[in-house]
Amino acid sequence: MKIGCPKEIKPQEFRVGLTPDAVREAKLHGHEVLIQTEAGIGAGFSDEDYLSAGAQILPDAAAVYGAAEMIVKVKEPQPAERALLRKGQVLFTYLHLAPDEAQTRDLLKSGVTAIAYETVTDARGGLPLLAPMSEVAGRLAPQVGSWTLQKANGGSGVLLGGVPGVSPGEVLIIGGGVVGAAAARVAVGMGATVTVLDRSLARLSYLDDLFMGRLTTRYATAAAVAEGLTRADLVVGAVLVPGAAAPKLVSRAQLGTMKPGSALVDVAIDQGGCFETSRATTHQDPIYEVDGILHYCVANMPGAVARTSARALGNATLPFVLALADKGWRKAITEDPHLRAGLATHEGQLTSPPVGEALGIPAITPDALLAR
Numbered sequence: 001m002k003i004g005c006p007k008e009i010k011p012q013e014f015r016v017g018l019t020p021d022a023v024r025e026a027k028l029h030g031h032e033v034l035i036q037t038e039a040g041i042g043a044g045f046s047d048e049d050y051l052s053a054g055a056q057i058l059p060d061a062a063a064v065y066g067a068a069e070m071i072v073k074v075k076e077p078q079p080a081e082r083a084l085l086r087k088g089q090v091l092f093t094y095l096h097l098a099p100d101e102a103q104t105r106d107l108l109k110s111g112v113t114a115i116a117y118e119t120v121t122d123a124r125g126g127l128p129l130l131a132p133m134s135e136v137a138g139r140l141a142p143q144v145g146s147w148t149l150q151k152a153n154g155g156s157g158v159l160l161g162g163v164p165g166v167s168p169g170e171v172l173i174i175g176g177g178v179v180g181a182a183a184a185r186v187a188v189g190m191g192a193t194v195t196v197l198d199r200s201l202a203r204l205s206y207l208d209d210l211f212m213g214r215l216t217t218r219y220a221t222a223a224a225v226a227e228g229l230t231r232a233d234l235v236v237g238a239v240l241v242p243g244a245a246a247p248k249l250v251s252r253a254q255l256g257t258m259k260p261g262s263a264l265v266d267v268a269i270d271q272g273g274c275f276e277t278s279r280a281t282t283h284q285d286p287i288y289e290v291d292g293i294l295h296y297c298v299a300n301m302p303g304a305v306a307r308t309s310a311r312a313l314g315n316a317t318l319p320f321v322l323a324l325a326d327k328g329w330r331k332a333i334t335e336d337p338h339l340r341a342g343l344a345t346h347e348g349q350l351t352s353p354p355v356g357e358a359l360g361i362p363a364i365t366p367d368a369l370l371a372r
Contacts, residue, residue: 001031001032001069001070001324001325001328002031002032002033002034002067002068002069002070003018003026003031003032003033003034003068003069003070003072003321003325004033004034004035004036004058004064004065004067004068004069004070004071004072005017005018005033005034005035005036005039005064005071005072005073006036006039006061006064006065006071006073006081007036007037007038007039007061008039008042008073008074008075009061009078009080009081010075010076010078010300010303011282011283011284012282012283012284012300012303012304013042013074013075013300013303014042014043014303014304014306015042015043015074015075015300015302015303015306015309015310015313016039016040016042016043016045016074016306016310017039017072017073017074017093017314017317018033018035018072018314018321019040019043019045019310019311019314020040020045020049020050020052020053020055021053021314022314022317022318022321023035023050023053023054023055024053024054025318025322026321026322026325027053027054027055029322029325029326031325032056033050033053033054033055033056034055034056034058034063034064034067034068035047035050035055035056035057035058035064036057036058036059036060036061036063036064037057037058037059037060040310042306043306043307043309043310043311044306044307045310061080061081061084062084065081065084065085065086065089066084068089069088069089069090070089070090070091070092070321070324070325070329071085071089071090071091071092071093072092072093072317072321073091073092073093074093074094074303074310074313075093075094075300075303076093076094076095076096076097076100076103077091077093077103077106077107079102079106082103082106082107082110083106085107085110085111085112086110086111086112087110087111087112087347088111088113089112089113090112090113090114090115090324090329091107091112091113091114091115092115092117092317092320092321092324093114093116093117094116094117094118094133094270095107095114095116095117095118095344096116096118096270096271097116097243097344097352097355097359098243098244098245098271098272098354098355098358098359099245099271099272099358101359101361104345104350104355104359104361105361107344107345108345108348108349108350108361109348111347111348112345113329113343113345113346113347114343114344114345114346115324115329115333115339115342115343115344116243116342116343116344116352117129117130117317117342118130118242118243118270118342119242119243119341119342119344119352120320120338120339120341120342121242121337121338121341121342122338123338127240127242128316128338129313129316129317129320129342130178130240131178131316132309132312132313132315132316133302133309133312133313134177134178134179134182134240134267135178135179135182135312136182136301136302136305136308136309136312137179137182137267137301137302138178138179138180138181138182138183138185138186138236138238138267139182139183139185139186140301140302140304140305141179141182141183141186141236141238141265141267141301142160142171142183142186142187142190142192142234142236143186144265144286144296144298144301145160145171145234145236145263145265145296146159146160146190146234148234148263148265148286148287148294148296149169149233149234149261149262149263149294153287153294154261154287154289154294155261155262155263155294156233156259156260156261156262156263157261158233158261160187160190160191160192160233160234161190161191161192162191162192167193168190168191168192168193169192169193169233169234170192170193170194170195170231170232170233170234171183171187171192171193171194171195171232171233171234171235171236172195172197172228172229172231172232172234172235172236173187173194173195173196173197173235173236173238174197174220174225174228174235174236174237174238174239174249174250174274175196175197175198175220175237175238175239175240175268175274176196176197176198176200176203176204176207176217176238177198177203177238177239177240179236179238179240179267180196180198180236180238181207181210183236183238183267184196184207184211184215187234187236188211188214188215192234193216194214194215194216195215195216195217195218195228195232196215196216196217196218197217197218197219197220197224197225197228198217198219198220199219199220201219204217204218204219205217225249225250226254226257229250229254229257229258230257230258230259232258232259232262233259233262233263234262234263234264234265235250235258235262235263235264235265236265236267237249237250237264237265237266237267237268237273237274237275237278238267238268239268239274240268240271241271241354242354243352243354243355244271244354244355244357244358245271245272245358246268246271246272246273246274247274248273248274248275248276249274249275250264250274250275250276250277251276252276252277252290252291255277255290255291255292255293256291258292258293260292260293261292261293261294262293262294263287263293263294263295263296264277264278264293264294264295264296264297265296265297266278266295266296266297267301269297269298269299270299270300273297275295277290277291277293277295278295278297279295279297280297280298280299281295281296281297281298281299282298282299283298283300283303283304286298320332320339323336323339324339330370333366333370334370340366340367340370341366343366343369346369349363349364349369350362350363350364351363351364351365351366351369353365
């Protein structure tokens with residue numbers, strides 16, 4: 001199969017869909033790999049690195065999309081990229097369709113077979129292609145939140161770790177999954193006072209054991225969220241409903257109960273955000289203020305640490321890339337129910353019911369598609 005990897009064009013996105021190591025593996029399986037020139041430069045990989053691995057370097061995105069049978073990338077295709085997709089081609093990337101009707105309709109119009117990283121599952125009920133980037137985003141959240149709180153950025157001027165004689169800042173993490181646990185690890189390491197809210201008692205028990213009393217766990221009722229907001233200097237939104245739009249857990253009215261200059265970091269922004277006042281921002285212009293509260297809502301947070309992120313994502317995606325290339329998409333998803341869960345569109349048919357529900361577009365399950 002001809003596997004193509006274009007250069008990412010979303011603003012301030014420096015990751016790349018295939019590393020040179022992934023190219024070597026694909027070549028060992030007998031596949032051709034087409035890399036757009038300078039696709040890996042932001043992650044520290046030169047064209048020479050890809051050539052040494054056995055890839056062909058093509059001059060532009062049109063050449064890659066035109067020749068490749070499967071496109072492997074990182075972020076959802078932008079409008080100019082969606083115009084290059086076609087029926088019979090496989091697209092394997094993050095999509096986050098639930099809050100993005102324009103992208104969804106463009107993919108349906110193109111006829112492409114699109115498989116979303118974020119809804120591929122594993123035998124334990126996890127999301128193996130989302131997990132590494134969730135780890136990165138979670139670890140970044142307290143770091144960027146601490147920066148947002150600096151007075152020069154309009155924040156309250158609170159140092160999360162405090163100093164001797166001055167209390168540390170308070171961090172409220174809503175959601176105790178992969179993102180929340182990673183955020184807690186860094187926030188605790190900074191010396192902040194940390195509270196994690198979640199609705200899984202088993203998860204709260206796990207976090208309590210993991211951190212050995214160094215943070216507080218609470219069951220995530222509306223009252224617990226409301227109370228936590230009044231005390232928090234930094235709130236990290238770390239909730240996820242796989243494939244669906246994120247629930248809005250903090251209303252605009254509740255911003256008025258928070259301390260002026262406090263910060264919200266919405267890691268769920270790719271799925272529409274979990275704060276009512278969230279809107280996607282970029283690394284170039286990451287923060288904005290609403291009612292005296294700063295919002296950090298960068299939609300591709302892991303892109304800030306592209307070298308680490310590209311390697312971590314590549315490690316997770318490579319087995320699925322090889323399965324799709326070795327077997328073809330239909331056989332691969334027929335044999336693997338976890339990869340099948342990622343199927344989002346095929347030849348104009350939406351195959352993700354959660355996206356269909358969010359956008360009001362008729363959808364069928366991947367199983368129903370394969371049964372035709």
